[in-house]
Amino acid sequence: xxxxxxRCQQAGLKMTGPRKTILRVLGxxxxxxxxxxxxERAKAIDSSISIATVYRTLNMLDELDLVTRHEFNETFSxxxxxxxxxxxxxxxxxxKVVEFQNEALEKLKIKIAEELGYExxxxxxxxxxxxxxxxx
Amino acid sequence: xxxxxxRCQQAGLKMTGPRKTILRVLGxxxxxxxxxxxxERAKAIDSSISIATVYRTLNMLDELDLVTRHEFNETFSxxxxxxxxxxxxxxxxxxKVVEFQNEALEKLKIKIAEELGYExxxxxxxxxxxxxxxxx
DNA sequence: GTAGCTGCAAACTCTTTGCAACTCT
DNA sequence: AGAGTTGCAAAGAGTTTGCAGCTAC
Numbered sequence: 001x002x003x004x005x006x007r008c009q010q011a012g013l014k015m016t017g018p019r020k021t022i023l024r025v026l027g028x029x030x031x032x033x034x035x036x037x038x039x040e041r042a043k044a045i046d047s048s049i050s051i052a053t054v055y056r057t058l059n060m061l062d063e064l065d066l067v068t069r070h071e072f073n074e075t076f077s078x079x080x081x082x083x084x085x086x087x088x089x090x091x092x093x094x095x096k097v098v099e100f101q102n103e104a105l106e107k108l109k110i111k112i113a114e115e116l117g118y119e120x121x122x123x124x125x126x127x128x129x130x131x132x133x134x135x136x
Numbered sequence: 137x138x139x140x141x142x143r144c145q146q147a148g149l150k151m152t153g154p155r156k157t158i159l160r161v162l163g164x165x166x167x168x169x170x171x172x173x174x175x176e177r178a179k180a181i182d183s184s185i186s187i188a189t190v191y192r193t194l195n196m197l198d199e200l201d202l203v204t205r206h207e208f209n210e211t212f213s214x215x216x217x218x219x220x221x222x223x224x225x226x227x228x229x230x231x232k233v234v235e236f237q238n239e240a241l242e243k244l245k246i247k248i249a250e251e252l253g254y255e256x257x258x259x260x261x262x263x264x265x266x267x268x269x270x271x272x
Numbered sequence: 273g274t275a276g277c278t279g280c281a282a283a284c285t286c287t288t289t290g291c292a293a294c295t296c297t
Numbered sequence: 298a299g300a301g302t303t304g305c306a307a308a309g310a311g312t313t314t315g316c317a318g319c320t321a322c
Contacts, residue, residue: 014296014301035286050304055287071207073260075312076286089252102248105241109263112238116225118265125261127245129254150321152277171311186279191312211287212311 002027004066004081011064021046022057032070032078032088032097072097072126089127138163140202140217147200157182158193168206168214168224168233208233208262225263 004023009015025033025041033041039054058079061067070078072090087105089098105125113120137145140159145151161169161177169177175190194215197203206214208226223241225234241261249256 016296016302018303048304052288052305053303056289056302059288071209073207089249089254091254092257098252098254100248100252102244105244105248108238108241108244112236112241113225113263113265114268116234116236116265117268118225118227118234118263119268120263120265121228122264123262124264126259127249127254127256128258128260129249129252129256132250132253132255150276152321154278184279188280188313189278192277192314195313 004061007064007066008061013060017046018042018049018053019057021049022054026061026067026079026081029081032080034076034078036076038079073128087125087127089129092128092130140197143200143202144197149196153182154178154185154189155193157185158190162197162203162215162217165217168216170212170214172212174215209264223261223263225265228264228266 002023004027005015005020008019008023013019021042022038024045025038029038029041035051035054035058038058039049039051042049042054058067058069062069062079065082067079067081070080070088072078072088084101085106086099086101089100090096091098109123109125110120138159140163141151141156144155144159149155157178158174160181161174165174165177171187171190171194174194175185175187178185178190194203194205198205198215201218203215203217206216206224208214208224220237221242222235222237225236226232227234245259245261246256
């Protein structure tokens with residue numbers, strides 16, 4: 001049983017066929033798929049799955065903090081199975097998403113919130129960039 | 137003539153009645169209104185304005201970089217007339233938006249992008265927090 | 273005069289929901 | 298057995314668009 005399945009069971013969710021399929025897709029996705037893409041991947045395994053179930057499942061998982069919903073500058077949401085904390089750099093030319101993590105940044109964010117009189121609960125940081133030409 | 141009107145004219149846009157009204161609303165708004173809110177404010181001045189025009193105008197202004205479109209964690213967009221560069225801290229209890237600006241953060245972002253092999257074109261940073269209790 | 277702009281309503285995209293049937297525990 | 302889950306289709310929210318008439322230049 002996968003990590004995700006285990007956590008869902010612990011949360012008291014029934015492990016139905018469609019649910020398992022979607023969890024498997026998420027567990028095997030190293031990228032940041034949209035609902036539509038999760039749906040496509042799930043259908044490849046079990047073609048009877050409906051997109052309504054994908055929406056419902058992703059919403060549940062988001063509430064359980066088992067996935068993270070991203071809204072990059074697009075008209076739809078993308079999801080990612082929760083792993084270690086990190087941020088994203090989106091390649092403006094290819095749409096590719098690069099993950100990164102930076103300790104100084106983490107500290108700075110907390111400090112900024114504190115100075116404004118707030119406890120930092122959550123945050124978003126996305127960089128949008130263009131690949132640097134390397135020397136010829 | 138306002139700053140926004142001037143810049144629109146320079147871009148070759150006609151200064152029609154509805155346009156002027158919307159620009160005035162944006163210029164006078166110190167907050168981050170949604171399309172719906174811009175529409176309400178504009179209607180208070182000229183009740184014949186249609187929401188389609190508000191959408192069209194905000195899209196144009198966004199492309200001209202005269203306003204910034206924000207998608208905080210909500211199902212709709214909010215806009216803000218462009219001023220100096222800054223970021224936002226959103227109060228999770230009240231929805232209040234606090235603006236801030238931090239030099240160390242600016243430098244750090246550029247450095248991070250560079251280290252990943254990218255030229256930083258744009259970025260988003262939002263902090264979500266809860267107001268700290270002050271000492272009694 | 274005419275290119276650009278407008279209001280209106282219809283269309284579109286993404287997401288949610290009511291419901292009857294089904295399924296895990 | 299029964300609560301939770303599903304697929305379907307319809308509805309909802311937010312946004313865009315085609316069109317005929319209007320307006321700034």
